[in-house]
Amino acid sequence: MTDVVLDAVTAEPDWLRCESCRELVYGRRYRRDLRICPHCRAHGRLTAPERIATLFDPGSVVDLPAVEVAEDPLGFAAQRPYPESLARARAQTGLPEAALCVRATIEGEPVYAVVLDFRFLGGSMGVAVGEAVTRTAEAALRDRLPLLLVTASGGARMQEGALSLMQMAKTSQALAALDEAGVLTITLVTDPTYGGVAASFTTLTDVVLAEPGAHLGFAGPRVIAQTTGQRLPEGFQTAEFLLARGLIDDVVPRVAVPGAIARLLRVAAPAPLEPDDPLALLPSAHQPSPWLMRIGKQSKEAEPAQVAEPAGAAERTAWEAVRLARHPDRPTTADYVSYLLTDFHELHGDRIGGDSRAVIAGLGRLGDLPIVLVGHDKGHRTTERTARNFGMASPAGYRKAARVMRLAAKLGLPVVTLIDTPGADPGPDSESNGQAVAIAENLRLMARLPVPVVCVVIGEGGSGGALAVGVGNRVLAAEHAVYSVISPEGCAAILWKDPAAAPDAATALRLTPRDLLGQGVIDAIVPEPPGGAHTDPIRAAELLGEAVERTLRELSTMSADELVTQRFNRFRALGGPAV
Template identity: 60%
Template structure:
């Protein structure tokens, strides 16, 4: 309050999250977020648009479609009476507001639901308006933003309301076919037919903290099967842990997050200038001969830059995306979208860490099935949007535990190999540290496979090879010498196409220079692919792996 002002009872509200009194004007300034506990209160569609879009940019789309009472439905009140009350209470004609606008100058079509209008229920009119918005986005080839707040399908319209799930899903399918980015912003609550259609079909799903999302609401579950629900059930934090959404962003950061995604989408048409070839070593004789075991130890050095480190140096506006949309979010795989020298890229990489705590949290860079499925989901997004893929490989191998095996580890790796072989966009893979077995190759089926000078790449770790063939793990140095996992040998056999030089003392001695060398190498490799058609890049990649292991696949030294 300002000096001299006197507060009245109406100036205060009780936060439903922590039951603390909050000054109403402060709550409004904070976008209905409680300053004490962070509870995100509901916003109206108008408030949401004001928060997210550039001032004055929102242009309503067409006339609002009036709902119909084709069933002449009556519960405790006739359906027309409920509609009139909803209009009077909300000031809206229906439960969704559809506009064309801009976010930081980037055009976007937006359909924003308002829970005040019959619980944001999905009826025929709402389905029509969302479908029209998607069709407008398709016609203009402009990203689509869907903001959900709904209890589900509108019961008063019977089976026709159910059909809106298919109707809106089909509209999103057309956007997928056209390569247009779709973003879902999940707010509290989002249930039923909305959750089981357009709210969870978008390329990127962002949720507000503690927003609830699910098909069956808690009341339905409890009353139908009498099951006791765990704490946090269906809340955003649980959904993120289970791999069902991409990220949780507080309301104050939503606009920035959406801007980052739209900037990425807008950068798809940018082209890199022609790059020189001096950034890469292609002649194995130009590389020094190194002891195999010493190279393995260098590749495993905990000081070497990780995928997250390289992202900080190389990728502008990186937005990490989480989850496989099925079962989990593997921390050993980092994946997301951003810009490399102004051009949109999808980046996927293994993540180890530098300290014991991070190594354990990241599972020492050993991915689980959900990690490989997350990688596949991001690569499919790249294919949809026509964006190149960059993968950074640094793993001792795929996670060998029981949970991974019962979760389908072999199948998840196999699916990635097949998927990458047929991706219609350029793919460049870089072994930055340790490239171990099929867990590394699951990110390595690329048009151009690069390798840092002190990295290693092998069918098995030296310790594993020694244990199996020498029956003695201590024979690891001898096994390393036999496996020849160094860059010089792999370049000679064309397993890798080129080598990225490292600073004296290795990438860990000067991460900034190492990142600069990696950037130059990536740009040179991507430049080789920039004129290829989708069919060309697929044919190039398949031909590359087809020749490996044949007599013509080995160069003489």
């Protein structure tokens, strides 16, 4: 925003011109609206004190002690001596350095936070900022409280030379320690975030959120354009550009940021053991999962799984089962999320360069149980089904699922997967990007997850694309779902030499829940409303939620070692020697 008229009383802009849409904006309204243009919704920059005032609960903020370091380790001087630049920045901003560190709450959830201020030498990271980030991370580690990083920076501070560069390694080490301890970390990227700050702690957190229009990158666009001589794409390095390429988790408008962060904190914040808790004496590998420690004292008695015997399952022809499993109105993962979960926040991208809308992944609550959910989603209407590639995930989708499941392992949260896909995406781009490798990596990862894993085939379970999120301690199937090594049409074309023989192939493949239960491929069948889940999606969701919750509680007393061993033995026994 550019000043037009100054208010003589407040000495602040009375009228502004938006740098994005060039419309005039009344200054007081602009500040009241958190510096968001009312015409184009462009997000202006907030100072660190403004950010703290708008992000955290009133009265909850406790400032952490300022960091004292050598201020001019190189005796650096350019147009002016470095100490003069520091003094000028302090006078202009009223801040001791480019980072403010606090302990506070967001909607009642405690958190440690580091907030950078771009006004202070471009929010650059020198020794003081690196030390501030590291000490705040260490405080979060000590108290086992989540860490929030609000970034705005031009990168490492040139005036401190290689010492500034080394702060990238130091802060990254601090984030790695929080990973090992299972402490949630979140970044809020604001405009702009570049250089060494972007290439260290900013992008190492569990969840990376960004404000609309925020720029994030290593090299700035002008440097890239001058170096390469190439014309950069529209919106290059903006939050929206990065989201579409799987590099950040979400773009969140400023007014919605506190709620989004609070949801993540409610689901994922660890609960420290009380000193007199006997579980505290057990080695971590032998403790029940941390999520149970939060809900275990009020855990309901585990009830039996739904339908445990083939005789109790509905009798339909295999082809009828296939047609019901593929019904376009059948509830999808997105539907089940909306019906069953609270505090759900979807995470996006594989952090490598891609995303897949065929896979939904995120954190939420099933009743009082915090969980990580991963599921295929086919969509309903034609446009939605096309956008979601009919539930056929690319390698980026499976790598996204893997990233979120690793987060579940870090935080000690159970994983619930919902399977509904005709198979993995068969296109040339997916093959070029390692589809087989992505699926294989997921199978290995899920085999060793130290948390409860419950998988449910909610519709069509097709081939390795389904199994890639199907390695669980318990595998359930909805009453009218199917699960097979290949589609009936594909099988008929290969073995019958006639696609019209698909009904015969479906029968031969024995792909119905009744068949699968008898084979030991699934452990239980989840009932559906009469006629199928599409006839009453809400009731279908209730039945699914009850089955998953009961199954999770059944697994809740098992330690990490026991969960991994049970999962290994379950799949080891499939197709073993006849007794």
